[in-house]
Amino acid sequence: MILEAHGKQHYEEGTGYFKNTLKKNKVNDAQKRKLALDHGIAAERYLEINCKKSETEAIKADLLRSSLSQILKCDLAGLDWIELTKAAWKSEKLNILEMSVKNPEMSVRALAEHFGVSRDLVKEVQVNAGIYNSQKERKLGVKRQQVRYHHRTQARNEKIRQLKKDRPQASTQEIAELVGMERHAVYRILKQSGLYDEQAEKQNKNFKISMSKKRIKDCDIQTICQMKQDHPLLSAREAGRLTGHSHSTILSVWREFGLA
Structure with a gap:
């Protein structure tokens, strides 16, 4: 009998260290299954368990749905799953430690995503083993932000x-x-x-000035001109603030009447 425990990376596209690995994992899974069947393993004795979620109840439910009970000839539902969880918890920490040592370039975040656990747990394992590198984690964090x-x-x-x-x-x-x-x-x-497009920019500018002039045709253009005559040093921007029109529109009016 062969029992394959498939983590999250076998069902969903990963991120960071495991980005773009889903297709490769599926191909590898198919090849392993074919190799086992070609070497005489019966299909019903090749089990693939969904361990996408690390919670005991989720894994337990998938195991109970499989043919493992019949193969082992035992009642899986009657096992002490609390004790099994405790043992698995110790094993999981060892697996985290092993992968941390073998893959020093992996971040705490990537390891947590791979095992489906919290980053705090991964950090705890690394700190207890004396291999946690805060400087490396900061650099990887900056790199993630840059990406x-x-x-x-x-x-x-x-x-x-x-x-x-x-x-x-x-x-x-x-x-x-x-x-x-x-x-x-x-x-x-x-x-x-x-x-x-510089030409389009000029056309847009001229169009806006033209439309703005049309909007003030009903206003007292004479007042705008009179302002300039009474105050020769008045700028178009200042006149615009006083009249509520853009300085380019004011300037266009003054030019039209020879005042600028």
Whole structure:
């Protein structure tokens, strides 16, 4: 009889040290099963137990569903599962220690994910064995943060590039507002990607000025001009604050009437 205890990495894609290993694990599992059957192990005597969850009740339930009771000719349900759990707990700590020693590059987080236990337990095992390396853990933590930041940055940049491709006439400012970023940051990303369109930016600027002028046609443009005549040193920005219009619109009006 062969009994395979399959952890979480045999059912779900892992992260960190175990990232992209699910497909490989499934291939290996299939090969091991085929090898066993080819060497005379009966299919009903090749057991694969789901140990995705490390809780005793979950593993117990899967064992009771298997044919192990019939093979061993014993009542598994009648065993003292509390004592078995205690023994397994000691064994699990030894397994954690063994993997920690054999794989010194693995972080506490990666080991915890592999065994389906808390990071505190893994750290406790390593501290008791005198092999816990806080400096290594800090470096690995920084590296994880850098990787996450890189992925977020790449996703954000791709979103900005895609927005520009989907809306070629959109201004840098419009895209910046859509993604909640500063205009200069979006400009840099578009420039580096070769997607910054200076002609489109000028057209957008002229269009906005034109639309703004249309909105103030019903207002007293004469007042805006009179402000400049009465106060020659008045800046367009100051006039904009007083009238509620953009300084570019004020400047455009003044230019139109020869006041700037």
